[in-house]
Amino acid sequence: MTSEQVGGVWPLIAADNLEPTGALMGIDWLSGGAFYADPIGWTLSGVPGVTNPNVMIFGAPGQGKSGTVKLFCLRMMAFGYRTLILGDVKDEYEPLCRLLGLEPFAIGHGLPARINPLDFGPLGEGWRWLPARQAKHRAAIVFGRWLLLIRGLVGSQHVPFSPSDETVIATVLRELTGYGSGASELREVTVPQVWGALDEPAEALVRECRYQNRRHFLDATRAVRDALGALVKGHLAGLFDERTTVDIDWKAPIQSLSLSRLEALGDEAVGVALTCLNSWGRGMTQVAEPGDLRIVVRDEAWKQMRLGVDAVKSLDADLRLSRRDGCVQIVAAHKPSDMLTVGDDGSQAVAIAKDLLHLCATKVLLGQDEKVGAELSAMLGLQPMTGHVVTGWATAAKGRALWLVGNRAFKVQTICLPGFDDAVLDTNSALVAS
Ligand SMILES: Nc1ncnc2c1ncn2[C@@H]1O[C@H](COP(=O)(O)OP(=O)(O)O)[C@@H](O)[C@H]1O
Ligand SMILES: [Mg+2]
Numbered sequence: 001m002t003s004e005q006v007g008g009v010w011p012l013i014a015a016d017n018l019e020p021t022g023a024l025m026g027i028d029w030l031s032g033g034a035f036y037a038d039p040i041g042w043t044l045s046g047v048p049g050v051t052n053p054n055v056m057i058f059g060a061p062g063q064g065k066s067g068t069v070k071l072f073c074l075r076m077m078a079f080g081y082r083t084l085i086l087g088d089v090k091d092e093y094e095p096l097c098r099l100l101g102l103e104p105f106a107i108g109h110g111l112p113a114r115i116n117p118l119d120f121g122p123l124g125e126g127w128r129w130l131p132a133r134q135a136k137h138r139a140a141i142v143f144g145r146w147l148l149l150i151r152g153l154v155g156s157q158h159v160p161f162s163p164s165d166e167t168v169i170a171t172v173l174r175e176l177t178g179y180g181s182g183a184s185e186l187r188e189v190t191v192p193q194v195w196g197a198l199d200e201p202a203e204a205l206v207r208e209c210r211y212q213n214r215r216h217f218l219d220a221t222r223a224v225r226d227a228l229g230a231l232v233k234g235h236l237a238g239l240f241d242e243r244t245t246v247d248i249d250w251k252a253p254i255q256s257l258s259l260s261r262l263e264a265l266g267d268e269a270v271g272v273a274l275t276c277l278n279s280w281g282r283g284m285t286q287v288a289e290p291g292d293l294r295i296v297v298r299d300e301a302w303k304q305m306r307l308g309v310d311a312v313k314s315l316d317a318d319l320r321l322s323r324r325d326g327c328v329q330i331v332a333a334h335k336p337s338d339m340l341t342v343g344d345d346g347s348q349a350v351a352i353a354k355d356l357l358h359l360c361a362t363k364v365l366l367g368q369d370e371k372v373g374a375e376l377s378a379m380l381g382l383q384p385m386t387g388h389v390v391t392g393w394a395t396a397a398k399g400r401a402l403w404l405v406g407n408r409a410f411k412v413q414t415i416c417l418p419g420f421d422d423a424v425l426d427t428n429s430a431l432v433a434s
Contacts, residue, residue: 011386011409023075026415035412039328049406050361052323057332059366064399065332067425068414070096073295077253081293085256086281087274089300093256096424100253105246108261114245117276118189122250149279155310157227165224168209172197192232192241198225274304294327301331302338309349312342316352319359335372336379363404367395
């Protein structure tokens, strides 16, 4: 062979390291040097194969996925990156938030925090002082986001959302906010108000949406109305049906919403909460100014993806936009097949979920057993030698991973600094104490 082919045959030969920019993660095991992670830097400086700043992390439970993410976020803060934890389903980001002086918000029955999915979110900030044109622009973004959200919420109850339903919901939202009647300042709406407008439709609404009469309207919108009703009267009542009571500082170094209290209500409740938060997260990146760098973390991403095709599409859209928004999207999951449970084999949802993998130029593969290792190797086209790193070397210690950065592979041990980082990382303390 020629020297050009050597790298293909022996993929794990120590070569020139990546530039020492970004978060110092730990040791590059092949060269013995330091390993720095800088997804946006890699994208901008044209590291071969790094076409976007997204990161996908796979690893067996307990191998250190969340730990790696936390250390990365913490160390990127020194460079001005802000972190948004889009739903902390195990409350494991709470110590990190507290370390940074922020109290995370917890959502659950009996807790005071309420999230209004139809909140203006960060886009509502300073609305009153916006010039008319900019307010109009923001309104268009907000309405688009709300529609997408309601589509997702309705879809999560396994109810299809037709173009006629969309017309109805858009009309209702315009009326309720006052946008339809040209109000300069919009009113905040809640899901019960939308549901109420569908349940007791005004004559004007029936006419505007071209239904023959009230009866026709009620029959045609029944499925959507009942799906939204689950948020108003069903087991999710009291969580997402009032105005937002928490005051989120969108400019803080980290923001996180703890969702572990929802666990008892089932995956659907967690999924709905994640859908609402996702919508907020999107709003947040939309107001980001140039140079405003963000890390958006979706730990246990499959919980949201399982809600159905709309949830998968929404994640897909976020990953595609990250390059433009200056945002590092991190998705963590146990194994690729978790992502594929979104639908039947060959369905649209599965096809999109498979593509998600390719929308993340950087993959971090922590230790896995042989079966999942084989699955990963097949999906990512790993050579046997590289695959063995995942099923062998990486399983021997927490935080060890094969980092696939574009076309290159690195064996990296993420280092946790004793006395400082371990307080942030310790998710095992609950087990040890009991
Ligand atoms: N780089 C690391 N070095 C040492 N210990 C780590 C490291 N990363 C994680 N851990 C420890 O491993 C345990 C499990 O890690 P965690 O990140 O919660 O795993 P996962 O998210 O993959 O389930 C935690 O108690 C954490 O303290
Ligand atoms: Mg975890």
